[in-house]
Amino acid sequence: MGSLQLKSIRKAFGDHEVLKGIDLEVKDGEFVIFVGPSGCGKSTLLRTIAGLEDVTSGSIRIDGQEVASVPPARRGIAMVFQSYALYPHLTVKDNMGLGLKQAGTEKAEIDARVSRASTMLSLDPYLARRPSELSGGQRQRVAIGRAIVREPKLFLFDEPLSNLDAALRVQTRLEIAGLHRRLKATMIYVTHDQVEAMTLADKIVVLNAGAIEQVGSPMDLYNRPANIFVAGFIGSPQMNFIPAGRLGEAGAKTIGIRPEHIALSRESGDWRGKVIHVEHLGADTIVYLETGAIGLLTVRLFGEHAYAPDDVVFATPDKTRQHRFDGNDRAIA
Numbered sequence: 001m002g003s004l005q006l007k008s009i010r011k012a013f014g015d016h017e018v019l020k021g022i023d024l025e026v027k028d029g030e031f032v033i034f035v036g037p038s039g040c041g042k043s044t045l046l047r048t049i050a051g052l053e054d055v056t057s058g059s060i061r062i063d064g065q066e067v068a069s070v071p072p073a074r075r076g077i078a079m080v081f082q083s084y085a086l087y088p089h090l091t092v093k094d095n096m097g098l099g100l101k102q103a104g105t106e107k108a109e110i111d112a113r114v115s116r117a118s119t120m121l122s123l124d125p126y127l128a129r130r131p132s133e134l135s136g137g138q139r140q141r142v143a144i145g146r147a148i149v150r151e152p153k154l155f156l157f158d159e160p161l162s163n164l165d166a167a168l169r170v171q172t173r174l175e176i177a178g179l180h181r182r183l184k185a186t187m188i189y190v191t192h193d194q195v196e197a198m199t200l201a202d203k204i205v206v207l208n209a210g211a212i213e214q215v216g217s218p219m220d221l222y223n224r225p226a227n228i229f230v231a232g233f234i235g236s237p238q239m240n241f242i243p244a245g246r247l248g249e250a251g252a253k254t255i256g257i258r259p260e261h262i263a264l265s266r267e268s269g270d271w272r273g274k275v276i277h278v279e280h281l282g283a284d285t286i287v288y289l290e291t292g293a294i295g296l297l298t299v300r301l302f303g304e305h306a307y308a309p310d311d312v313v314f315a316t317p318d319k320t321r322q323h324r325f326d327g328n329d330r331a332i333a
């Protein structure tokens with residue numbers, strides 16, 4: 001079991017308020033990801049749940065029990081850090097078992113749990129090694145293993161993959177997804193990486209300047225962003241925002257259209273423009289246009305395309321995929 005309820009969480013460092021009243025419900029077994037720009041308070045929120053930071057005010061309940069004044073070790077949580085935080089002089093096996101040993105767990109029980117976690121994470125061949133004899137990915141798996149053996153109610157991950165190279169990130173991401181399926185545990189995860197958030201989360205929490213902008217499934221956020229901030233934050237390249245007046249659209253202030261929802265043609269279309277830059281990504285081509293009428297436009301095309309700077313092209317949006325925002329930057333249903 002591992003449900004979490006946050007009510008009106010506030011946290012200030014001196015007179016700098018970093019969390020400005022956070023309300024959030026996490027159900028047992030959910031995978032929840034915190035995203036948001038640098039400095040928005042993601043790590044601080046995670047650390048208050050862990051008990052590594054005290055809250056200034058507010059309530060934190062784990063399985064219905066208030067824990068705001070319970071010390072970290074007694075909250076039933078395990079945290080995995082970006083830095084791994086392994087003990088260099090201990091073997092993999094001892095690193096994984098240390099928390100249980102300190103908690104006074106019997107040796108046979110420790111051995112059994114370490115062995116199960118090690119098999120689950122393919123760490124069996126490395127149990128006698130020290131962290132310095134492992135790759136970054138293996139070290140991260142040990143850090144995850146150390147969390148698993150504690151059988152916590154909540155797993156907290158603070159950017160666990162950000163020290164790994166691109167290929168290893170993908171592999172470890174798949175492993176974490178598999179782990180979540182198998183353990184059916186509640187996981188809360190902070191990341192900068194949109195792909196991680198979109199692929200792992202049941203629920204994404206978008207934070208901005210210490211407050212929640214929107215909570216929803218990845219596809220909710222992509223298809224129905226609540227405001228311009230979320231619309232611009234989720235999706236890459238970023239959504240195009242066009243002043244509604246330039247499109248003759250009444251009743252909205254801004255029109256949003258994602259780069260992947262615009263078609264390009266050399267012959268005809270809604271908006272004439274000149275190509276200023278092209279990025280060939282292999283699977284996709286990103287074309288940047290200057291259109292006199294509506295300004296700069298980003299277009300994402302599937303596959304390879306031979307557009308080049310200075311080409312004259314015509315862009316046509318898929319009108320069924322347009323987003324409309326009011327004068328307060330909020331989405332119009």
Ligand SMILES: Nc1ncnc2c1ncn2[C@@H]1O[C@H](COP(=O)(O)OP(=O)(O)OP(=O)(O)O)[C@@H](O)[C@H]1O
Nearest residue numbers: 013016018036037038039040041042043044045192
């Ligand atoms: N111990 C501290 N003392 C004072 N200010 C702090 C402390 N820890 C964090 N802050 C401030 O709180 C704000 C939020 O920091 P936090 O690390 O939670 O952001 P973040 O969203 O995780 O950022 P990043 O994505 O860059 O890791 C920042 O302005 C940071 O400078």
